[in-house]
Amino acid sequence: MAGTVIGEGLSIEGDVSSDEEVVVQGNLRGKLTSSDAVSIGPGSVVQADVAGQSVSIAGQVTGDVTAPERVDIQAGGRLVGDVKAARFTIADGASFKGAVDMEV
Secondary structure (H helix, E strand, C coil): CCCEEECCCCEEEEEEEECCCEEECCEEEEEEEECCCEEECCCCEEEEEEECCEEEECCEEECCEEEEEEEEECCCCEEECCEEEEEEEECCCCEEECCEECCC
């Protein structure tokens, strides 16, 4: 299970940083930084710049996403912002608006 969980129904405004995996199932506005993986769950709304070792998006993210390993937008996921990652995938049924930089 994840090290840090922002649960469903929970809204956080501000900066969140963790040395462990972060799973967002609620709402976050501000900035999210993890030295491990970040997962944005279905139904979650994140208005923040997100940085993690790898980032998986199944909810909605508005902000720039940075990951040295990979960024994955899953089916039903939505990202409005720029991506900086070594690998980037967009599943069928996902939405993306922004620029991509794969020189990490």
